[in-house]
Structures are given as C-alpha cells and as structure tokens.
Amino acid sequence: MTTMNIAYPEIIVIATAFIVLVADLFMTERSRAALAPIAALGLLVGIAVTATLTPVTGELLGGRFAMDPVAWWFKIVFMLASLVAVIMSMDTLDGRARVRPRGMGFRGEYYWIMLSSVVGMMLLISARDLVTLFVSLEIATLPLMVLAAWRRDDAKSGEAGLKYVILGALASAFIVYGFSILYGLARSADLNEIARAVATEKSPAFLLAVALVLAGTGFKLTMVPFHMWAADVYQGAPTPVTAYLSVASKAAGLAFAFQILFRLFGDMLPQWGALIALFAAITMTLGNVVAIVQHNIKRFMAFSAISQAGYFLLGFLGDASEGVPAMIFYLLVYVVSNLAVFACIVWFANETGKEQIEDYRGLSLTNPLTALCMMIGLFSLAGIPPLSGFVGKFFLFSIASKAGCHWLVAVAAVNSTISLYYYLRVVRQMYIEPADKEAQPPSPSTSISITVAILTIVVSILGIVPTIYQHIHAATITWLASLQ
Amino acid sequence: MAVIPVEHGLMLATVLFSIGLLGLLVRRNILYMLMSVEIMLNAAGLAFIVAGARWSQPDGQIMFMIILTMAAAEVAVALALVLRFYRQFQTLDTDAANTMRG
Numbered sequence: 001m002t003t004m005n006i007a008y009p010e011i012i013v014i015a016t017a018f019i020v021l022v023a024d025l026f027m028t029e030r031s032r033a034a035l036a037p038i039a040a041l042g043l044l045v046g047i048a049v050t051a052t053l054t055p056v057t058g059e060l061l062g063g064r065f066a067m068d069p070v071a072w073w074f075k076i077v078f079m080l081a082s083l084v085a086v087i088m089s090m091d092t093l094d095g096r097a098r099v100r101p102r103g104m105g106f107r108g109e110y111y112w113i114m115l116s117s118v119v120g121m122m123l124l125i126s127a128r129d130l131v132t133l134f135v136s137l138e139i140a141t142l143p144l145m146v147l148a149a150w151r152r153d154d155a156k157s158g159e160a161g162l163k164y165v166i167l168g169a170l171a172s173a174f175i176v177y178g179f180s181i182l183y184g185l186a187r188s189a190d191l192n193e194i195a196r197a198v199a200t201e202k203s204p205a206f207l208l209a210v211a212l213v214l215a216g217t218g219f220k221l222t223m224v225p226f227h228m229w230a231a232d233v234y235q236g237a238p239t240p241v242t243a244y245l246s247v248a249s250k251a252a253g254l255a256f257a258f259q260i261l262f263r264l265f266g267d268m269l270p271q272w273g274a275l276i277a278l279f280a281a282i283t284m285t286l287g288n289v290v291a292i293v294q295h296n297i298k299r300f301m302a303f304s305a306i307s308q309a310g311y312f313l314l315g316f317l318g319d320a321s322e323g324v325p326a327m328i329f330y331l332l333v334y335v336v337s338n339l340a341v342f343a344c345i346v347w348f349a350n351e352t353g354k355e356q357i358e359d360y361r362g363l364s365l366t367n368p369l370t371a372l373c374m375m376i377g378l379f380s381l382a383g384i385p386p387l388s389g390f391v392g393k394f395f396l397f398s399i400a401s402k403a404g405c406h407w408l409v410a411v412a413a414v415n416s417t418i419s420l421y422y423y424l425r426v427v428r429q430m431y432i433e434p435a436d437k438e439a440q441p442p443s444p445s446t447s448i449s450i451t452v453a454i455l456t457i458v459v460s461i462l463g464i465v466p467t468i469y470q471h472i473h474a475a476t477i478t479w480l481a482s483l484q
Numbered sequence: 485m486a487v488i489p490v491e492h493g494l495m496l497a498t499v500l501f502s503i504g505l506l507g508l509l510v511r512r513n514i515l516y517m518l519m520s521v522e523i524m525l526n527a528a529g530l531a532f533i534v535a536g537a538r539w540s541q542p543d544g545q546i547m548f549m550i551i552l553t554m555a556a557a558e559v560a561v562a563l564a565l566v567l568r569f570y571r572q573f574q575t576l577d578t579d580a581a582n583t584m585r586g
Contacts, residue, residue: 130547134547138554158569162581166517169555177524180528180532180535231584
C-alpha cells in the first residue's frame, strides 16, 4: 500500500524543526522563549498523528520507507523522549536557572538540531535499504554530537563533543565498510533481499562484515567494550542534553540493533546466542561495578545506562516473539524512569550548579516531593517491585531463562542487587545525610515539576497496567510475520 | 578496454581501511586522527563502487556520494570542535583531553 499518511509523523517533525529555525531569525531575544513551546507542540501533534495512524503498515518510495507496528512503537518512544527533553531544556536555555551555565544559548538552533536528530531516529526504524539506513543513522547521531558540545565556553563540553565525533565517525566507518561487503555479497541494497541472500553465507568476507556491523551497533548501544565514549560524553555534555542522549541514543541504538539483528541477520541470530549472552554479561557487570565508585551524578548515570544496555541484550536471546515485546516494553520503561531521574538532575543543576552525588544531601528535607520522585525513578531503574522497572526486567530475565542461559540470569540478578546498592547511595544522600545549612534551598520550577510528576506516575503504573504490554506483544506478532 | 578485477579494488579498500584504522589508533594529533577516519570512510566508499561496478548497478556509486556527503558533514562538525579544542588547550594532542576522569 502506498499512502502518504504513514510519513506524516516525520513530515510534521521536520516541518516543526524548520518552523523553529526560521522563526528564530525573526524573533527578538526575549520572544525566543516561545520556541520551546513551538517545538513541544510540534512533537505533541506528531505523537497524536502517530497514535491515530491507521493502518500502521505501509510503504513509500518503492519500499525504501516502511511503517510497521514495531516502528510505530519506536517512533512514539522517540517523540516522547524528545518532547520531555525539550521541556527539560526550557529552564536552562531561557535563563530561568538560578545558576546559569555559561555558553548555553542559540535556542532556535538548539531545538532545530534536537528535532533533526528525532527525524533521523524515526527514519532509522523505517529504513528498508542500506542507503536509507546509513543516512538516517547519521542524521540521528550527528546532531547529538553537536548538542554534546553545545556549551561554547566550557572545555568539558567541547571535549565531550570531540570524543563523540571521532569515535562516532569510527563507528560509522565500521558500519559502512561492513555494509559495502554485504552489498558486494548480496548484489542488492535492500535489507530484506540481503537477508535472503546471506542466509546460508559462511565465507570469511561475510563474517568480517558481520563483525564490523556488530561492532558499530555495539558502539551505538554502548555495549562493552565499545562503551568508552559514553562516560565522558555524558559528563561533559550540558545536563539537558545528557538526559536526551541517555534515552534517545539508547533508543536509536536499539532500533538500529533491531534492523541489523532481526531484519538483516535474523536467520543467524539463534546461533549467536552464546556470544550475545557473553556481551550482555560483560556489559551489565562492567557498567555496574564502575558505577559504584562514581561521584559525578552524570557520569554515574552514564555507567548506569551502560549496565541497562546489558539488560536490553538479554532480549536478543531465545524466541523473538517473546524477546521483541520485552525489549520494547523495557525501552519504554527505561526511557520514562531515566527521564524522571534526569529531570530531577537537570532541575538540581539549574538551581545549584552542582552535579556531585554528595551535593544531593538533605534534598528530602528541602524538596521532599522531588526527592520522592527521584527515588521512585532510581528504584524503577534498579527494578524494585511494584515499579515498572521490575516488570520490564522480569520479562527480559525470563527470556534469558527460557533460552537456557541460567548462568546469565544469575549474573543479571546479582547485577540488579549491585545496581540497587549504588542507586541507594543517591537515595541515602537525599534521605539520611543532613542538609547543608548555609546553602540556599533549591526552589521548584513549574515546567520541571509537572514533568517529573507525570513521569513518576507513569513509572509507577506502567508495570501494573497490562494493556500496554499486550498491545506491544500483538504488534510484534504482525511485525515478525512481515520479516519472513 | 582492460577491466580492473574486483579483487584488486577490494584489496585496495581493505588496505586503505587498515591504514586508516591503524592511523587512528597510533596518532595522537586530532587532525591526523580525523584524516585517518576519512581514509576509512573513503575505503568503504571505494568498496561500494567496486561492488556496484561488479554488479553493474548504480547503487554503489549512489552510496559513495552519500558517504562523501556524510563524511563532509562529520568533518565540518569535527573541525569546528578542533578549533575550539585548540583555543582551550593550546594543543592538538588528544592526551590533553583528559579533564574528565573516573
């Protein structure tokens, strides 16, 4: 079916991006505060249009752009994540922060670049040939590199951006070289045709291509040993950008891994179980162990995000009809929980300019509600029942168990306990340590308070309401049928 | 007209890719590191052209043009950051980029 309406979400976000950019030209510095609401409105309309899209399957441009139920879920997640990121950035960029970070300006360009990266991610999951896949991957990641270096006068921000660009370009080179070998072997640039052509391929060239592409995918997903960039980039980037990076780049990495592992190498995935299990175990263990000793909260969240990537990998083991819905559900949970925590971090950095874990001491006395929300978000990331993080992890662990990797379930369970320890370090600072007497208590911000409240409610109920998981599961069945 | 065998083109691409990777790992000057990444990207582009010529399809050349464009975009971002890096650290040595530890 070739109907234009399946591309409406992308068109709306692109249009919003350019409206923001052009409007910025004609605005005075004071009225530029309207740019964030415009961007947020565009994303809201995009979400609404995506939500009401019928049918959710179809293709455009000779099958190079396709919409399917799994892509639908990813697009919703991408737009939700960026919507929250836009709202979170408002205080910092509009100068409502008590401690203004130097060099955070250029609001029009900031939202434009953020929206561009969303479009790239949305195209990424809809791409059906190598060219579209590669271009959309670049559209999704290049803006993130620019955003990471957004603070002009800050050496750390520049360093973060530079590291991200060089390592990102390296990952792109790996991916595109792998693609060139695949194209040479398969005689086609269409992903489904390549999958059919290489289904029984065993040549060394093919193995090289697989290794290169998987290394690139591992980089995007922050899989150990390709995680090196994450900690520095997360720490150096401006805090709202770190929030966006931690959820959006992870979601895009997962989308890319879906395209590679399910669409391109779907027939070979069952044979790679042991390798994926090994990477999952290393990734979650290293991320967790290193997170214990961190003092900077952004760096701490970076290692927490790395260990979460290890949990995601569990979903690639075993039966895809169980693994795919579990991964998408956990992605949703992870995005919401992580954004809830990061909204508190952004607000705290705005109010105090501090980002050490020790600086959070006594937060429960000065701002009890924010501390409570942050604690719920952290507990959800640790996987404490009845929060959604527990349900998401339960699905992923049960997949590893059904696939016969009982040792991996044990490793994952031990890792969950370790993660609880370091998440509790933050909670301990907020609830047990006495507040700093001299410091001025941080005052609440309207936009962030509302965001945190909504996100916390979603974190709490997402695991209890069964309809969402059922919907994702039903979507997956039709998607898997279309892969064959 | 003599036709260049596919193997030669692919071998050249592999050699270029390896040179680029080695350069990236060995060099400590950011500009040289960027050049090494460019060599790697161009090696991939060359492999695409060779494969496209082998199958007599335009896809390989299209992909090459797109790789060039993307490499240019990446370099544009990277050079802007290199300039900033130089202003802040007065050097292009990557060992200076260690303000964050942990």
